[in-house]
Amino acid sequence: MVQHLAAQGITDKNVLHAMQRIPRHLFVANSLWDQAYADHPLPIEQNQTISQPYIVALMTQALQLQKSDRVLEIGTGSGYQTAILAELAGQVYTIERFPQLSQKAQRLLREAGYTNIRYRVGDGSLGWPEEAPFDKIIVTAAAPEVPSSLLAQLADPGRMVIPVGGRQVQTLLLIRRENQELFKEELCACSFLPLVGKEGWPEEESIESRS
Ligand code: SAM
16 A cells, blocks of 8 residues: 555655554454555445545645644544554644544554544534644545634644535645745645534535545
């Protein structure tokens, strides 16, 4: 998988090493183990997905994580991306709207020995204001617009990666805050499940998607 990611243009050695170390198959059902290292999303509980490895690598690389970073992740899901963040950053704060997914991820990540992760169940579109500001923010569900609460909780300097756009297809954005200015860069087209919440999509309009 990691050789494939390098061939696809992922150059950050720390990201590649972290993805080599973390056993992705542990984050999916046993029945999917034969597909766990293929470069595509896989279903997890609550009709959600573990994202495609290439997108995970691209988003992580874009964050330029440092060992001192405090990182906010929205969409814990299986916990796979959380593990990568915990390997590369100082402290990870991760929010998931489904309690069942959060609990399962917490169990897996504790068993794996991570002690630098804090978990919250709730609406991540509002961020985690009590712990702000965050050096890095990663949103692994698609928003119609960049949530203003998350922007307000991004440090200066700070980096956020987030898929923004329509319900089927979005653009993966890298947002940088530097010297009180915001810079926006488009990384690629993508297709994520919806961010459902006050600053995301309304519950009843959420749709099936891919990543
Ligand atoms: N990063 C995850 C992984 O490695 O398995 C995959 C995330 S999955 C594509 C998107 C996740 O975002 C789902 O688990 C979904 O329940 C969660 N989600 C959607 N809206 C949310 C919200 N407002 N707050 C927190 N989590 C949310």
